[in-house]
Amino acid sequence: MSDYILEMRDITKEFPGVKALDQVNLKVNHGEIHALVGENGAGKSTLMKVLSGIYPYGEYTGDIVYNGQVCSFKDIKDSENQGIAIIHQELALSPYLSIAENIFLGNEQQSHGIINWNVTSKKAQELMDKVGINLDRNLLIKDIGVGHQQLVEIAKALAKNCKLLILDEPTAALNDEDSDKLLNLLIDLNKKQGLTCIIISHKLNEITKISDQITVIRDGSTIETMTKGKDEITEDRIIKGMVGRDLLERYPKRDAEIGDINFEVRDWVVYDPLDEERQRIKGVNFNVKKGEILGISGLMGAGRTELAMSIFGKSYGKNISGEIFKDGRKIECRDVVEAISHGIAYLTEDRKGAGLILSDDIRKNISLSDLWKISKRGIVNTDLELEHAKNFREKLRIKSSSIFQATGNLSGGNQQKVVLAKWLFSEPDILILDEPTRGIDVGAKYEIYAIINELAEQGKSIIVISSELPEILGICDRVYVMNEGQMVGEMDRSQATQESIMSCIIQSTGKY
Ligand SMILES: Nc1ncnc2c1ncn2[C@@H]1O[C@H](COP(=O)(O)OP(=O)(O)OP(=O)(O)O)[C@@H](O)[C@H]1O
Ligand SMILES: [Mg+2]
Incomplete structure (x- = not known):
């Protein structure tokens, strides 16, 4: 048998007006973690959809050789039967079904057409233990965090007896801790069960850490494959392959000229829309100055999105109180239209659900x-x-x-x-950006930062909510730290470090 579990040869795929893949080649060894990297729109997801039968045989040209056999998958079931499972860029779980139900969705444990719930529960529990989900298996998907949802996806793939697991940007929406947990699980499954993984990610530090081989694609063509131990793998080399040139700086130079306070929020209190007893935002005060890029840092669940959305025309929360001042004048933002009319904009973290x-x-x-x-x-x-x-x-x-x-x-x-x-x-005066570079490639990130700088230079105020600390430190003039619905720290660019921000969070935990 060949070393390769998978060979994709000369894969070409066209959509009306776009050649998404142009004779792409990809070779994956048995039992390795193989990363696929490339700019936004390079064709990574499309290649994986070809592999998993989402674009069936006949809709592309070229050959898929899997375990030594040329395959012509008709649909996703067909590839699943051969042991290939894909976890998509946007998760595909059913929010109103339980963890256990989701694990066996489409693969129900049944006899004579009737679901056997005892078997479902037992097997679900085994899989949950394996991937490290310590939750009640009857919890609904909508009530668990994204980190756990990713683990449910993996459990679901394992339930199908998968040999080759494809993960399309699994950590894009995860914080560092959840990302680490997920990556360690992959390494574990890889070592213990010989599970082969193809992982797509824009987080190059993760890629260099966990992959045995890295294939770079650009504009629908394979550029190169690097092998750990054989080639020198550095982020700079990967970036060069991705964008076709060296990227000398990750963050554009910033020459800030910061003016007076032009937006201020005072005593902001917001209650949970589903639980009126529960305060989500507990009397927050903050301000932003003209021409300033202000960061709001914090762990997932700190209340940053809730704060931003409640300000932006009360699009989150109940019984909201507090005051908003713009250019020294008190304003009302009773709905989104009114917020926009005051020159406020909020870019959602959920592009598919709420952004487009x-x-x-x-x-x-x-x-x-x-x-x-x-x-x-x-x-x-x-x-x-x-x-x-x-x-x-x-x-x-x-x-x-x-x-x-x-x-x-x-x-x-x-x-x-x-x-x-x-x-x-x-053309807002106050632009609130919630995870603005999620899923954005390194080159395009730089371009977005440059645009943010440009807006600030025009005298606009930018508020950046980001879970990526290096991003906050790289672009912001001042940083607030948020934890448990409170602002727990404020620091200048010169004082802000990963350590100072984390220590603010740790010291304030459990205080409010
Ligand atoms: N269903 C479709 N119809 C038309 N064009 C498509 C379709 N799906 C993808 N494309 C195009 O194919 C190209 C490759 O897209 P793909 O989603 O594979 O990129 P990607 O490498 O996964 O990028 P990202 O990092 O942004 O997720 C893009 O130019 C995209 O616009
Ligand atoms: Mg993609």
Whole structure:
């Protein structure tokens, strides 16, 4: 038998107007962790969808050789039967089913057409123990964190007796701790069971840590495969392969000229919409200055998104109280429209669920934030709309066939760029960005930081919520630390370090 569990040969896949893959080659050894990296829109997810039968035989050209056999998968079931499982970029669990039900979804433990719940529970528990989920198996998916949801996906794949596991950006939405847990689990399954993994990620530090081989693809073509122990693997080399040039700095230079306070929130209190007894935001005060990039750092669940959304037209929470001042004047933001009219914008962390209308094209999604700007007497000037959309597509380098491509068909990172374009279009004075570079490749991250800088230079105020500490430290002028619904620290760029932020969090835990 050959060393390879998988060989993908000369895979070409076209969509109307786009050649997503152009004779891509990928060779994966038995029992290795193989990383697939590349810029947003390079074709990583598409390649994995070809492999797992989502784009069936006939919709692509080239050969898939799996365990020495040429395969022509008709659909995803077909590849699953051969032991290939895929965990998608956006999770595909059912929120209102339990952990156990989700693990066996589509693979029900049944006899004579009736689900055997005893077997389901028992096997689910075994799998949960294996992947390290210490929760009640009857909990609903919607009530557990994303870190655990990823583990449920892995348990689900293992339930199908998978030999080759594909993970498309599994840690994009996870904090460092959950990411580590997941990666350690992969290493463990790899060592103990010989599970072969293909992992896609933009977090290059993770990739270099766990992979045996790394394949770089750019614009739908294979650039190179690096092997641990044989090649010198560095982040710089991977980046060069991805973007085709050296990226000397991760963060653009910043020459900040910061003005007076132009946005301030006082005594902000927000209750949980489902549990009116529970305070989610407990009297928060903060301000941001003209031309300033302000970071809000904290662990997942600290209340940062809840704070931002409750300010942005009360789009989260109940019984909200407190005051908002803009340019020294008190303002009301009773709904999102009113917030936008005051020049506030909030870029959601959930691009698919709340950021985009997936069935609509790029053009319409961008103009949505301020239709008045391109309308006369209530009628949208479509020429103007097109012009704006084209400009943004160019400026943010949104990779797509045209501005008429449905956003649902864009690659994850390019979807994120459209959401950003949408809010830039409304020309806000106060721009709140919630995890703005989630799923964005290193090169495009730099471009987004440069845009943020540019906005700040124009005198706008930017608030960046990010779980990536290096990002906060790399771009912000001042940092607030949030924990358990409270601001627990504030520091200047010069004082802020990973250690000082973490120690603020640790010292405040359990105090409120
Ligand atoms: N269903 C589709 N219809 C049309 N074009 C598509 C479709 N799916 C993907 N594409 C295009 O194919 C190209 C590759 O997309 P793909 O999702 O594979 O990128 P990716 O490498 O996974 O990027 P990311 O890192 O942003 O997730 C992109 O230009 C994308 O717009
Ligand atoms: Mg992708």
